[in-house]
Amino acid sequence: MLCKRARRLRRDETEAERKLWGRLRARQMEDAKFRRQHLIGCFITDFCCPEHGLVIELDGGQHAMQEKSDRARSALLAKQGYRVLRFWDHEVMENIEVVLEQIARALRVPHPDPLPGRAREEGNARKRKKGEGKPVSDERGFTLLEVVVALAILSGTLVSLLVLHHRNLVLFQRATSLTQATFLAQEYLAGLTQGDKVSGLANAEGTFPGQENSPYRWQQEVEPASADGLLRIRLKVLWGEERQGEFVEFISYVAENP
Numbered sequence: 173m174l175c176k177r178a179r180r181l182r183r184d185e186t187e188a189e190r191k192l193w194g195r196l197r198a199r200q201m202e203d204a205k206f207r208r209q210h211l212i213g214c215f216i217t218d219f220c221c222p223e224h225g226l227v228i229e230l231d232g233g234q235h236a237m238q239e240k241s242d243r244a245r246s247a248l249l250a251k252q253g254y255r256v257l258r259f260w261d262h263e264v265m266e267n268i269e270v271v272l273e274q275i276a277r278a279l280r281v282p283h284p285d286p287l288p289g290r291a292r293e294e295g296n297a298r299k300r301k302k303g304e305g306k307p308v309s310d311e312r313g314f315t316l317l318e319v320v321v322a323l324a325i326l327s328g329t330l331v332s333l334l335v336l337h338h339r340n341l342v343l344f345q346r347a348t349s350l351t352q353a354t355f356l357a358q359e360y361l362a363g364l365t366q367g368d369k370v371s372g373l374a375n376a377e378g379t380f381p382g383q384e385n386s387p388y389r390w391q392q393e394v395e396p397a398s399a400d401g402l403l404r405i406r407l408k409v410l411w412g413e414e415r416q417g418e419f420v421e422f423i424s425y426v427a428e429n430p
Contacts, residue, residue, distance in 0.1 A: 185209075188230050188261035189218060195272055196228075202279040212252060215245060220254070224279050227256045230264060350420060353409040356380050356388055357422045361407060364426060373403060373426075387411040396428075403428050 185193070189208070196206040196219060210220035212227070219228040227249055231242070246256040257278060259271050314322075360380060364373070377391040388411045397404040402425050410419040 186230070186232070186261065188232075188264040191268060192219070192228075192230065192264050192271070195268065196275075201272065202276055204279050212249060212254065215249065217249075221279070225254050226275075226278055227254045228275065229256060229258045230261055231258055232261050346418070349411055349418065353388060353411065353420045356383065357390075357407055357409050357420070360390060361405070361422065361424045364405070364424075373405065387417075397425055401428050402426070 185208070193206075193208055195201065197208075199205055204221045204224055204226075206219050206221045206228075208219050210217050210222075212220065217227045218230050220226070229242075242258070246258075249256055255278065257275065259274075264271055373392075373394045375393050377389065379389050380386070388409060391408045391410065393406040395404055395406075396402070405424045405426060407422045407424065408419050409422070410417055412418050
């Protein structure tokens with residue numbers, strides 16, 4: 173996100189930024205390499221020279237209302253080992269030579285507390301001046317904290333995926349059980365109308381024919397319906413453990429003397 177914003181800021185630079193960049197680029201100033209819209213932590217600086225620990229910020233008129241936040245930003249950059257020079261846009265447009273002189277003076281003064289990485293940059297700069305070969309790479313691997321944070325994020329994502337998978341599996345198993353229970357209930361109720369089974373109906377429970385070893389069992393309650401000559405059958409199909417299992421209930425009406 174910050175990288176995209178930095179690229180956009182380079183593309184949409186102000187007139188003052190364009191004018192100053194024309195005088196800083198390609199090591200024109202004290203052989204110092206400047207970068208524009210350079211990322212430092214969560215900040216995008218206007219111009220930055222990492223090897224000298226120098227940040228240059230250009231402020232337009234709207235920054236007059238942001239003096240407090242600018243001071244806080246400069247303090248945070250200072251904690252990371254950077255000095256900050258601030259100029260108004262109109263100073264660059266009207267007195268750029270004065271601005272350049274202040275920048276050159278800051279480059280000539282050594283940083284009071286350079287960071288280890290910056291010390292290497294400064295050494296590389298001196299080697300480039302003397303023609304002693306290519307600069308030493310300042311790339312580094314991941315820190316232990318970064319590895320721990322990445323593992324924590326990965327673990328959290330994996331746990332979420334496992335929980336979601338388990339939840340979907342439970343829902344699928346429940347839907348399968350309901351479908352099977354419905355099929356058994358329909359088959360059972362259809363068989364009650366055959367022969368003389370209706371006349372002998374009573375409250376009872378048992379297992380379904382051919383399902384003796386399955387987890388499904390039935391319970392039925394039989395009582396006269398409000399209409400004459402009808403019996404109401406409340407059939408409950410149960411599965412799982414006896415006290416913590418699940419069940420589905422069906423109600424059917426049959427003629428007492430078909």
